[in-house]
Amino acid sequence: MASSSLSLRFSFLVALSLALHCAFGAIVCEDLPQDVCAFAISSAGKRCVLEKFVLGDGSTEFQCRTSEVVVEKMTEWIETDECVRLCGVDRNSVGISSDSLMEPQFTAKLCSAECYGNCPNIVDLYFNLAAGEGVFLPELCEIQRTNPRRGMAELLSSGVVAPAPESDASPLAAAPASI
Known part of the structure; x- marks a missing residue:
């Protein structure tokens, strides 16, 4: 009897904890x-x-x-105000893009030991943005630490452009001649 009462109390406390979390902590x-x-x-x-x-x-x-x-x-x-400052991001940003990775000052802050090692949310966000551009953020950060100009060149050259559609005739040859 005592064990069922204790089990019932424990179940009630777990349910109450979950309810409070959902009501106030979400x-x-x-x-x-x-x-x-x-x-x-x-x-x-x-x-x-x-x-x-x-x-x-x-x-x-x-x-x-x-x-x-x-x-x-x-x-x-x-995110903490400290991480926002250390990583060089702006809370008032409307939309976030990979364009900021092209700015050497931003990349230096993002790749700094203070940001990269302590602000996993911001690093994860920019890791995914960089990956979308075909760039592996840890490699970009390593290059940025050793040779910032090379890092930017690699980022600029990493974009993949879809090839033009192939055809047997060039568009100019297929167009009617005008005199």
């Missing part, structure tokens, strides 16, 4: 203020993004939204 992107939205990860493991909307009167409004990007190893994460 990170929902749409509930986050603008100043912590960028570089946050929801309880569902999706990245939060800051979006800009133009209202009917011409004024702009910023809202935090949930993206479809799932972060495999992190949930419920709001």
Whole structure:
């Protein structure tokens, strides 16, 4: 009898803990203020993004939204102000692209031991952005530490351009001649 009472109490405490976590501890992107939205990860493991909307009167409004990007190893994460500063990112960024990897000052901050070793969320985000460009971030960081100009050249030359469609005749030969 005592063990069933103890088991019932334990089950109640676990259920209460889960209910409290869901009610108070969950990170929902749409509930986050603008100043912590960028570089946050929801309880569902999706990245939060800051979006800009133009209202009917011409004024702009910023809202935090949930993206479809799932972060495999992190949930419920709001990036610290220290990491934002160390990595050289901006919380007011509307959308994030790989373009910043082309800026030597940004890459130097991202690849610094302080950022790369202590800010896994930001590093993961830019790791994936770099991979989308065909660049392996750890290699880019190593090159950046040893020869920053070479790192930028490799990034610039890494873009893959789809080949033009092949045909038997050139487009100029197929076009009617005009006199």
